[in-house]
Amino acid sequence: MRQVPSMAARAVAADQPPRRWRSTWVLLGPAFVAAVAYVDPGNFATNFAGGGRYGYRLLWVIVAANLMAMLIQSLTAKLGLATGKDLASLCRAHLPRPVTWGLWVQAEAVAIATDLAEVVGGAVALHLLFGVPLPIGGLITAVVAFGLLTAQTRGYRPFEAVITGLLAVIALGFAYTLLVSGLEPGALARGLVPGFADTESVLLATGILGATVMPHVIYVHSALTPGRYRSTIGSPSATGAPVSTKALRRVLRAQRLDVLLAMGGAGLINATMLIVAAQMFAGDSVAGTLEGAHASLATAAGSGAALAFALALLASGFAASSVGTFAGQVVMAGFLQRQIPLWLRRTLTLAPALLVLGAGADPTIALVWSQVVLSFGIPFALIPLVIFTARRSLMGDLVNRTATTVTASAVATLIVALNAFLLWDLAT
Numbered sequence: 001m002r003q004v005p006s007m008a009a010r011a012v013a014a015d016q017p018p019r020r021w022r023s024t025w026v027l028l029g030p031a032f033v034a035a036v037a038y039v040d041p042g043n044f045a046t047n048f049a050g051g052g053r054y055g056y057r058l059l060w061v062i063v064a065a066n067l068m069a070m071l072i073q074s075l076t077a078k079l080g081l082a083t084g085k086d087l088a089s090l091c092r093a094h095l096p097r098p099v100t101w102g103l104w105v106q107a108e109a110v111a112i113a114t115d116l117a118e119v120v121g122g123a124v125a126l127h128l129l130f131g132v133p134l135p136i137g138g139l140i141t142a143v144v145a146f147g148l149l150t151a152q153t154r155g156y157r158p159f160e161a162v163i164t165g166l167l168a169v170i171a172l173g174f175a176y177t178l179l180v181s182g183l184e185p186g187a188l189a190r191g192l193v194p195g196f197a198d199t200e201s202v203l204l205a206t207g208i209l210g211a212t213v214m215p216h217v218i219y220v221h222s223a224l225t226p227g228r229y230r231s232t233i234g235s236p237s238a239t240g241a242p243v244s245t246k247a248l249r250r251v252l253r254a255q256r257l258d259v260l261l262a263m264g265g266a267g268l269i270n271a272t273m274l275i276v277a278a279q280m281f282a283g284d285s286v287a288g289t290l291e292g293a294h295a296s297l298a299t300a301a302g303s304g305a306a307l308a309f310a311l312a313l314l315a316s317g318f319a320a321s322s323v324g325t326f327a328g329q330v331v332m333a334g335f336l337q338r339q340i341p342l343w344l345r346r347t348l349t350l351a352p353a354l355l356v357l358g359a360g361a362d363p364t365i366a367l368v369w370s371q372v373v374l375s376f377g378i379p380f381a382l383i384p385l386v387i388f389t390a391r392r393s394l395m396g397d398l399v400n401r402t403a404t405t406v407t408a409s410a411v412a413t414l415i416v417a418l419n420a421f422l423l424w425d426l427a428t
Contacts, residue, residue, distance in 0.1 A: 027254035029160035030224035031262035034217040038266035040320035041121020045367035046207040051277025056191030065212035066267030080225025082398040087222040088334020104335035110377035114324040119353035122317025145321035166319035173312030180301040207371040215377040216327035289364040
């Protein structure tokens with residue numbers, strides 16, 4: 001008769017990684033959901049505007065912002081793993097109530113700015129592909145994004161698979177466009193040297209930063225991690241015993257790989273956008289808009305490159321809009337411990353985007369300014385994240401090293417300084 005291993009034996013076997021690749025594969029996914037927000041339509045607008053106006057000059061901003069994103073998302077994933085809670089819930093539990101309410105209000109403003117970018121981007125893509133009027137395209141984008149979000153009701157894997165598939169469409173679209181456009185190694189190297197051309201380039205750099213380091217996915221990523229934490233290594237409250245440090249660190253290594261792959265891919269896509277714009281229409285103010293970029297690509301590289309651009313933009317709008325709506329649910333549930341129906345949230349956040357489209361505003365300008373608004377929201381998510389991950393009482397053995405806390409604090413300070421300069425420049 002075949003002997004059945006005891007529970008203790010199974011627990012010991014589970015803590016050993018004989019098939020490390022399989023245990024790592026199970027943990028990949030949350031960072032790819034977050035990565036979609038790093039290549040949303042706002043990135044298209046800011047990156048193409050930057051490349052079209054200044055060539056390769058602002059490429060270093062994309063690289064720096066992507067390194068910041070890797071650090072931030074790693075801390076976010078670690079926070080969820082160590083505490084079993086998302087950032088918004090931890091803010092409610094550990095910060096004064098007036099501060100919590102203030103953080104919630106600004107997080108909702110960030111969610112509206114996010115939805116503006118995604119819906120406008122999807123509407124522009126539908127207009128470029130099928131000639132759909134922009135307001136109708138905005139409605140279609142909202143409906144499709146809502147449908148994608150329902151995949152989450154079947155578990156985290158279907159939702160992550162759909163989002164990752166759309167991310168692959170974006171990557172393939174720009175890989176093809178880069179092959180057509182080519183690049184200049186010398187100009188690329190010069191673009192990696194920090195510097196600005198004028199105050200307008202500082203505005204665009206801040207927009208690129210806001211489009212790359214996205215505050216709403218800091219909340220989303222921390223909310224996705226605890227579910228994987230419970231399903232993979234068990235919840236301390238469910239078993240009555242603490243999870244071993246060895247198991248936690250094994251999961252942490254897998255999460256870092258998840259962030260590296262996802263954020264690295266998003267960074268390459270963002271860099272490709274700017275390189276294509278710099279290579280094919282530097283100095284062309286018309287090509288600095290999404291519609292102009294599409295037309296210029298068709299003229300310079302053929303209909304295939306223009307089609308790849310439009311399809312990538314459409315996939316970005318659909319995927320990022322669904323993630324943005326999910327972010328709104330996360331921040332409300334965390335800060336207020338309240339939920340509203342998804343259709344109601346979709347309606348509330350959709351209204352500003354439809355107003356912009358209906359008023360005939362320039363979609364690209366609206367997208368760039370939405371990213372500037374997002375940049376202002378970064379410190380309000382980043383500062384609590386740094387504070388919480390530096391607390392041993394919350395993080396246990398996964399508490400930040402001193403060097404990590406210093407680096408994250410420097411990133412937060414830099415972002416606040418950039419925003420302060422932008423406010424001063426706009427006011428004067």
